[in-house]
Amino acid sequence: MGRYVLRRMLESAVTLILATIVVFLGIRALPGDPARTLAGEESDPATLAAIRQTYGLDQPLPVQYVRYVQKAATGDLGRSPRTGLPVAETIGHALPVTLQLAAFAITIAILIGIGAGVIAAVRRRRPAEWGANAVALLGLSVPNFWFGQMVILSLAIAYPLLPASGFVSIFENPVESFRHLLMPAVVLGSGLAAIIMRQTRSAMLDALLADYVRTARAKGLGGAQVVFGHALRNSLIVVITIVGLQLGALISGAVVTEQLFVLPGFGKLTIDAVFTRDYPMIQGVVLVTATAYILINLAVDLLYSVIDPRIRVGGAAL
Amino acid sequence: MFTSSHIIRCVATISAAMLVVACSPIESGPAQPSTGDNRPAREGGTLRVALSAEPDKLDPTLARTLVGRTVFNAICEKLYDVDSKLQIVPQLAASQPEFSTDGLTITIKVRSGIKFADGTALDAAAVKTSLDRHRTLPGSARTSELTSVDSVTVTDASTISIKMKTPFAPLTAVLADRAGMIMSPAALTAQGENFATSPVCVGPFKFSSRVAQDRIEVVKDPQYYDAKKVHLDGLTYKIIADATTRFNNLRSGDVEVLDAVAPTDVGALKAESSLRLISSDSLGYQGITINLGNVDGVGKAPKPLAAPYAGPLAADKRVRQAFEMSLDRAAINQVVFRGEYTPACGPISPASPFSSETAQACPKHDPNAAKALLQQAGMAIPVKVSMIIGNTSDARRLGEAVQAQLKEGGFDLELQPVEFAASLTQTDAGKYQAFQIGWSGRVDPDGNIANFVRTNGSQNVCGYSNAEVDGWLDQARRNPDVATRRELYGKVITKLHDDVPLIYLYRQKNFTGVSSKIVGVQVFGDGLVRLGTAGFAA
Numbered sequence: 109m110g111r112y113v114l115r116r117m118l119e120s121a122v123t124l125i126l127a128t129i130v131v132f133l134g135i136r137a138l139p140g141d142p143a144r145t146l147a148g149e150e151s152d153p154a155t156l157a158a159i160r161q162t163y164g165l166d167q168p169l170p171v172q173y174v175r176y177v178q179k180a181a182t183g184d185l186g187r188s189p190r191t192g193l194p195v196a197e198t199i200g201h202a203l204p205v206t207l208q209l210a211a212f213a214i215t216i217a218i219l220i221g222i223g224a225g226v227i228a229a230v231r232r233r234r235p236a237e238w239g240a241n242a243v244a245l246l247g248l249s250v251p252n253f254w255f256g257q258m259v260i261l262s263l264a265i266a267y268p269l270l271p272a273s274g275f276v277s278i279f280e281n282p283v284e285s286f287r288h289l290l291m292p293a294v295v296l297g298s299g300l301a302a303i304i305m306r307q308t309r310s311a312m313l314d315a316l317l318a319d320y321v322r323t324a325r326a327k328g329l330g331g332a333q334v335v336f337g338h339a340l341r342n343s344l345i346v347v348i349t350i351v352g353l354q355l356g357a358l359i360s361g362a363v364v365t366e367q368l369f370v371l372p373g374f375g376k377l378t379i380d381a382v383f384t385r386d387y388p389m390i391q392g393v394v395l396v397t398a399t400a401y402i403l404i405n406l407a408v409d410l411l412y413s414v415i416d417p418r419i420r421v422g423g424a425a426l
Numbered sequence: 427m428f429t430s431s432h433i434i435r436c437v438a439t440i441s442a443a444m445l446v447v448a449c450s451p452i453e454s455g456p457a458q459p460s461t462g463d464n465r466p467a468r469e470g471g472t473l474r475v476a477l478s479a480e481p482d483k484l485d486p487t488l489a490r491t492l493v494g495r496t497v498f499n500a501i502c503e504k505l506y507d508v509d510s511k512l513q514i515v516p517q518l519a520a521s522q523p524e525f526s527t528d529g530l531t532i533t534i535k536v537r538s539g540i541k542f543a544d545g546t547a548l549d550a551a552a553v554k555t556s557l558d559r560h561r562t563l564p565g566s567a568r569t570s571e572l573t574s575v576d577s578v579t580v581t582d583a584s585t586i587s588i589k590m591k592t593p594f595a596p597l598t599a600v601l602a603d604r605a606g607m608i609m610s611p612a613a614l615t616a617q618g619e620n621f622a623t624s625p626v627c628v629g630p631f632k633f634s635s636r637v638a639q640d641r642i643e644v645v646k647d648p649q650y651y652d653a654k655k656v657h658l659d660g661l662t663y664k665i666i667a668d669a670t671t672r673f674n675n676l677r678s679g680d681v682e683v684l685d686a687v688a689p690t691d692v693g694a695l696k697a698e699s700s701l702r703l704i705s706s707d708s709l710g711y712q713g714i715t716i717n718l719g720n721v722d723g724v725g726k727a728p729k730p731l732a733a734p735y736a737g738p739l740a741a742d743k744r745v746r747q748a749f750e751m752s753l754d755r756a757a758i759n760q761v762v763f764r765g766e767y768t769p770a771c772g773p774i775s776p777a778s779p780f781s782s783e784t785a786q787a788c789p790k791h792d793p794n795a796a797k798a799l800l801q802q803a804g805m806a807i808p809v810k811v812s813m814i815i816g817n818t819s820d821a822r823r824l825g826e827a828v829q830a831q832l833k834e835g836g837f838d839l840e841l842q843p844v845e846f847a848a849s850l851t852q853t854d855a856g857k858y859q860a861f862q863i864g865w866s867g868r869v870d871p872d873g874n875i876a877n878f879v880r881t882n883g884s885q886n887v888c889g890y891s892n893a894e895v896d897g898w899l900d901q902a903r904r905n906p907d908v909a910t911r912r913e914l915y916g917k918v919i920t921k922l923h924d925d926v927p928l929i930y931l932y933r934q935k936n937f938t939g940v941s942s943k944i945v946g947v948q949v950f951g952d953g954l955v956r957l958g959t960a961g962f963a964a
Contacts, residue, residue: 140847144854148482148490149866151854152570152877152884153725162565191638192483192622198638257670264678272678273666275640370666370675372640380480380639380667385847 113406120402127398128180128391132173135382135390142385146189163189163387176391185395186388188381195392198377203396205275206362206373212289213297213358214351220301222340222347225308229316230335240305247302252361256295256368263291273370292369296361300354307350311343318342345412352408356401465945467657467961473944475955476666476675478686480639485622486607487560490567492866492953495604496685499954500644500661501543502627504606505534505553506598508869512709512777512951514602518548518628520584522598525906529593534601536584541649542610543632550580555611557588560604568605570884593904595911599870630656630958639665657946657961676701676939683947684939685955689766695939704938704949707768709775709867709874713930714813714828716746720856720889725882728889737859739811744803746926748796749811750789752835753828759932762823770933772919773865773874777951779908780871784916789923796835808838813860814853817843825862853887861887864934869952871915872903879918879927890927 143159144151160166164175179186185195228240264272270291276284315321316339324338363375374393381389481494486502489495507517516522520535540548557578560568574594579587588597600606613626625633630652631644645660647653664681666672669688676684677698687695687703695703718740719728731740738745755769771788774781800807811832815825822843829839844852853861868874876899877883881891895918902914922928936953946960 138848139851140845141851141854142847144850145847146482146490148567149492149885151850153723155567155570158565188638190482191480191636192485192488192620193636193638201637202639257674260671260674260678264680265674268678272680273664273671273675274680367668368671370640370664370671372637377639383847 116406116409120406123402124395124398128177128395129173131391131394132176133169135385135387136169138385140385142189142387145385180395185392188386188389190384190386195388198389199374199392199396202372202374202377204277205371206359206366206375208278208285209289209292209296209362209365209371209373210355210358212293213300214355216293217297217300217304218351220297221304222308224301224305226312226335226340228305228309229312232313240309244302244305247298250298252295252299252364253368255298256292256365259291259295260368275371292365292371295368296358296365299361300351300358303350303354304347307346308343311346312339315339315342348408348411352404355404359397466964467945467959468964469657469961470659471962472660472662473658473683473957473960474662474664474681475683475957476672476681476685477663478669478672479667480665481642483622484625484633484636484642486604486609486625486627487563487566487568488622489604493685496955497642497644497663498604498607499956500631500958501625501629501633502607502609503629504602505608506602506606508602508950508952510948510950512779512869514598514869518608529595529904529906530590532588532590532597533581534586534588536586538584540628540651542613542626542628543647543649544610544613544626545649546610546612548608548628549583550586552611553586553608554578554580555614556608557586559609559614571600571603571605595903595906596870596872599868599873602869631661634660641665655959657959658957661957673939676941679941682941682944683955683957687937687939689763689937692766692937693764700942702940702942704940704947706936706949706951706953707775707777708934708936708953709778709869709951710865711770711773711867711874711930711933712862712864713770713928715853715861715863715888715928716740716926717856717858717860717887718889718927719891720887723856724854724887725884727882728891731856735857735859737811738805738809739859742803743925744799745805745809747789748799748803748835749832749837750926750929751792751796751799752832752837753929753931754791754831755788755931757831758824758827762820762827763932766937767935768933770930772922772930773878774871774915774919775867775933775951778869778871780912780915782912782916785912785919787920787923793831793834793836800836807836808833809836810838810840811859812840812842813862814842814844814849814858815862816849817845821862828862856889866953871911872899875899875915875918876903879922888927890925892921892925895921
């Protein structure tokens with residue numbers, strides 16, 4: 109197990125370095141001069157030259173990259189040339205917002221998805237399954253920006269029950285945090301709930317026909333024990349894989365949700381940084397994202413063994 | 427619990443919001459500067475203001491964004507300001523500047539008894555510190571605005587003397603913007619290059635905190651000289667980039683003031699009894715810049731263009747005149763902006779004291795005459811041209827309207843949608859035939875004309891050069907007399923209509939949405955939302 113984790117960590121370091129190089133070169137390959145964007149309306153050649161000099165944009169690319177890596181290695185991600193605020197501090201503000209939103213959205217998606225998936229499998233070819241399928245289809249088909257607008261129009265404007273925008277940390281005020289994040293989390297989690305529901309249903313249908321379930325029933329176990337204790341537990345392997353794979357999509361999807369509900373999160377930060385050609389911010393964001401992806405993948409692999417003891421990391425099977 | 431009638435009402439609300447709301451046009455012509463109503467305000471409360479974009483550095487020397495000026499308006503006062511009629515009035519200065527007869531020395535008296543938000547005193551030495559920092563700090567965005575200033579000296583505790591390299595009449599207007607903002611020398615010393623993270627100036631409010639991408643908070647400054655007139659405890663600026671989301675937040679009561687209402691939302695806003703619309707003509711314009719000789723980049727000497735950027739537009743001014751005659755500005759305003767903006771034919775707002783009949787003259791829309799002119803110029807119809815436009819939905823709608831109108835005038839316009847930052851780089855380098863772009867506008871017309879059409883001007887993207895125009899612009903810079911300058915700018919605009927390096931299309935309006943609970947919000951022609959005396963209605 110220890111060797112496996114170490115090997116994965118080394119692989120991750122290489123991935124991380126490659127990711128920083130690709131992004132470093134990629135953003136510089138974008139058309140559009142960051143100095144011109146920074147200069148705003150009042151640009152002239154002297155101003156542009158001064159901006160390039162101030163932010164080291166006039167240096168050769170390898171020099172810029174080495175400087176960036178040297179600073180990043182010491183935890184200094186630089187300052188945003190646009191706002192003058194430290195990149196690490198800005199990411200530090202944005203990351204908890206997206207993490208809270210993602211955690212809330214996943215919780216909602218899992219509760220709805222697994223619940224509906226189990227009902228659809230157990231109540232096969234009955235109205236309950238059709239209803240669950242219809243909801244899943246809607247969740248997959250309706251784009252977040254439209255769904256978001258609709259819930260804002262109904263629950264914030266027509267019936268002002270929830271705030272239309274803003275973020276309150278769960279550690280500051282849990283009730284207000286819940287109120288502010290409920291709509292965005294439902295909107296963000298709707299697509300994932302649909303995917304989880306379909307996967308749960310499919311895995312549960314397979315499991316309910318499996319020999320060990322028949323044996324469990326033959327031993328006289330009750331319906332709930334068979335469904336939740338045996339069939340669902342095995343089906344969760346698929347669900348965890350899906351959640352792990354979809355986590356990235358969820359964070360990408362958070363871009364739209366964050367814009368819509370004015371949440372100062374990671375997605376909004378990334379998009380704004382790209383449009384303003386804020387190189388230090390984009391690089392910082394990518395570094396944090398790449399690290400998060402690598403850690404999540406590792407965590408998902410390790411979770412397999414917790415859920416299903418037949419899978420053991422570090423053994424011959426891996 | 428939702429009843430069926432609730433659900434029906436809810437669905438009806440959603441449906442209504444999704445429908446396009448027809449809007450009654452706003453009258454064009456000189457705008458009446460709008461102010462808040464006269465209801466009394468109660469003391470206290472924090473006003474939430476939605477901004478359309480994230481301000482950049484909150485340092486008057488380094489700041490470059492238009493939206494940042496709205497925040498500065500609350501926390502950083504200037505030597506001069508504009509009033510509701512766009513006349514320049516003293517703010518931190520005690521009186522209008524005194525120009526020497528040769529225009530090379532300007533004396534400014536500074537108000538006494540004023541304190542910065544950190545409690546230190548504002549005096550002539552503090553003014554000199556700020557002006558010198560604006561002029562000389564590496565990376566300063568104010569350097570080009572103050573390039574004509576040679577030196578600043580402190581004459582006495584409340585007087586400074588500015589020595590000019592050349593006479594520059596627009597200096598007063600420059601000092602009525604960020605270049606005239608005075609920062610606390612103590613704070614500058616203490617914070618150094620990080621002044622932007624905690625700016626200290628003189629204003630009804632003082633900086634409190636900032637969370638990037640989210641909000642900027644300012645609180646009432648008890649040291650402010652006019653603190654008795656300030657009703658609010660503070661302001662929270664929320665950054666909401668999307669226009670629809672911004673509007674929804676105003677409707678839901680999550681913000682009380684909305685900067686930059688989209689023209690498509692104006693009708694819906696007017697229909698809401700709980701909201702109020704404040705509008706004023708912008709000082710800026712939107713138009714089409716034509717590449718006449720920008721080969722080596724902006725600011726460089728014009729040269730003959732080569733393929734693929736050379737074309738009939740650059741080659742013959744009759745083609746450009748035909749291009750302009752093909753355009754129906756009123757129809758563009760009606761079709762693209764629902765009649766909410768104002769057709770414009772020149773760079774000077776009708777609301778400006780420098781406006782004149784000549785400055786507002788407009789080439790006639792006549793597609794048949796345009797075709798005839800093209801034939802006279804020996805062009806094969808349709809004349810093919812290309813134009814860079816933004817990649818937003820508004821820019822595309824505008825581009826398509828222009829394309830359709832030009833077709834009637836004998837042109838075949840190819841639209842090239844390009845992302846904004848990329849379009850600036852491309853057009854600065856001269857890699858274009860025509861470019862749809864605008865300018866946010868300045869109080870003094872020099873800021874709206876000279877850099878764009880003066881030979882080698884810093885924003886002369888079209889590569890235009892005309893000795894007469896340069897001469898008139900220089901004369902206007904040297905002469906502080908408004909009537910003389912008005913006449914000179916009239917001559918410039920007449921010549922520009924003949925040469926057509928730029929085609930002015932329309933002037934945006936500054937639309938500010940305000941909750942009816944709020945009083946005292948002021949918006950003048952410069953578009954800044956002034957909240958110093960705003961408050962919640964008593």
